[in-house]
Amino acid sequence: MTSEQWVTIRRDLHQIPELGFQEYKTQAYLLEYIKSLPQDHITITPWETGIFVYVEGTEGHQTVAYRTDIDGLPIAEATDLPFQSTHDGRMHACGHDLHMTIALGALTDIVHHRPANNVLFLFQPAEEGPGGAEPMLASEPMQSYQPDYVFALHVDPKGPVGTVSSKPGLLFANTSELFIDFYGRGGHAAYPHETKDMMMAASAFNMQVQQVVGRMVDPLKSAVVTLGKMEAGTVQNIIPEHARVEGTIRTTDADSMTAVKQSIEQLLAGIEKRYSCQTTVDYGANYYMVNNDAEYVERFKQAIAKTNVTYQEANAAMTGEDFGYMLKELPGFMFWLGVDSEHGLHTSRLNPKEDAIEVGIEAVVAMIREG
Numbered sequence: 001m002t003s004e005q006w007v008t009i010r011r012d013l014h015q016i017p018e019l020g021f022q023e024y025k026t027q028a029y030l031l032e033y034i035k036s037l038p039q040d041h042i043t044i045t046p047w048e049t050g051i052f053v054y055v056e057g058t059e060g061h062q063t064v065a066y067r068t069d070i071d072g073l074p075i076a077e078a079t080d081l082p083f084q085s086t087h088d089g090r091m092h093a094c095g096h097d098l099h100m101t102i103a104l105g106a107l108t109d110i111v112h113h114r115p116a117n118n119v120l121f122l123f124q125p126a127e128e129g130p131g132g133a134e135p136m137l138a139s140e141p142m143q144s145y146q147p148d149y150v151f152a153l154h155v156d157p158k159g160p161v162g163t164v165s166s167k168p169g170l171l172f173a174n175t176s177e178l179f180i181d182f183y184g185r186g187g188h189a190a191y192p193h194e195t196k197d198m199m200m201a202a203s204a205f206n207m208q209v210q211q212v213v214g215r216m217v218d219p220l221k222s223a224v225v226t227l228g229k230m231e232a233g234t235v236q237n238i239i240p241e242h243a244r245v246e247g248t249i250r251t252t253d254a255d256s257m258t259a260v261k262q263s264i265e266q267l268l269a270g271i272e273k274r275y276s277c278q279t280t281v282d283y284g285a286n287y288y289m290v291n292n293d294a295e296y297v298e299r300f301k302q303a304i305a306k307t308n309v310t311y312q313e314a315n316a317a318m319t320g321e322d323f324g325y326m327l328k329e330l331p332g333f334m335f336w337l338g339v340d341s342e343h344g345l346h347t348s349r350l351n352p353k354e355d356a357i358e359v360g361i362e363a364v365v366a367m368i369r370e371g
């Protein structure tokens with residue numbers, strides 16, 4: 001395949017972003033391409049809206065697993081690109097279109113030039129939520145293939161094209177989603193003293209929750225609480241009886257996650273008293289940290305040293321990835337791929353440089369062949 005063909009595939013996928021466990025068109029597109037490859041040594045197993053592709057190695061003493069995520073985000077694209085999303089309010093704003101294209105590129109290379117080891121490609125749904133890694137790990141195909149190690153990449157908008165980066169140990173944080181509802185007595189805007197304003201209760205929570213991080217987490221560890229959505233009210237002259245905030249908690253260790261959750265619950269108990277309201281809290285999907293295995297990061301460095309790609313040492317980031325669950329079960333690692341985009345992950349203008357696709361394919365294939 002030429003680089004133009006990978007760009008075409010990436011753009012096709014970019015146009016059809018779908019949310020977690022709804023990736024029907026994406027799965028069909030991937031299957032059509034995978035079935036066009038020589039089938040002699042491959043086994044294709046669709047799973048939910050994802051796919052397992054097993055390539056038998058020439059010797060088959062070990063099985064290397066490579067994982068890509070396949071879902072998009074609920075963001076309306078604002079790039080003005082000629083190949084922008086055709087799905088209203090949905091966008092590949094986290095680079096999973098590139099991730100999938102790179103996985104197809106690596107698979108194509110591996111099918112045509114089979115390595116000694118078996119290779120298992122995991123096309124995993126629902127990374128952005130509610131989480132596809134855990135059920136995929138527990139699934140029958142994964143249990144039967146039993147890979148020896150697993151690895152994955154993520155696009156890095158701040159990294160230059162031609163570079164990859166990683167580090168031993170913590171790469172991505174523990175995460176927990178956060179959904180809080182506030183219920184109280186609403187009423188007429190002209191009679192605030194007869195109501196319990198849930199806009200005020202939610203706002204008070206938003207202001208005070210940042211003190212949780214500043215005062216409840218060991219300063220030598222790290223945590224983030226970000227609220228990304230707030231909803232209350234229907235019209236300008238009604239004091240609402242319900243407000244909702246949605247956010248995410250990120251920590252670099254499991255104890256801090258427990259401490260932050262306990263503090264949020266204490267804070268909500270105080271808000272309930274102060275604003276005479278009831279609250280409910282739901283932690284949604286929780287992801288385990290991405291904790292890289294030092295031995296595999298070292299092997300990756302050695303594999304990259306034989307290519308035209310430049311390896312750089314990464315810093316840990318507060319992003320989350322359900323790939324952390326795979327690394328909890330299996331040895332392996334994750335790395336960043338530089339894609340040089342002015343706008344970052346989870347923005348409506350993310351625009352990764354497409355030259356990075358071939359860099360990604362080269363890095364993934366080099367690692368698979370390293371063993």
Ligand SMILES: CC(=O)N[C@@H](CCC[C@H](N)C(=O)O)C(=O)O
Pocket residue numbers: 094127128129154175176177247248249285287318319320321322345346
């Ligand atoms: C790489 C990346 O951006 N991952 C997402 C993972 C989502 C986790 C979950 N839905 C949450 O918001 O806690 C991220 O937001 O870091």
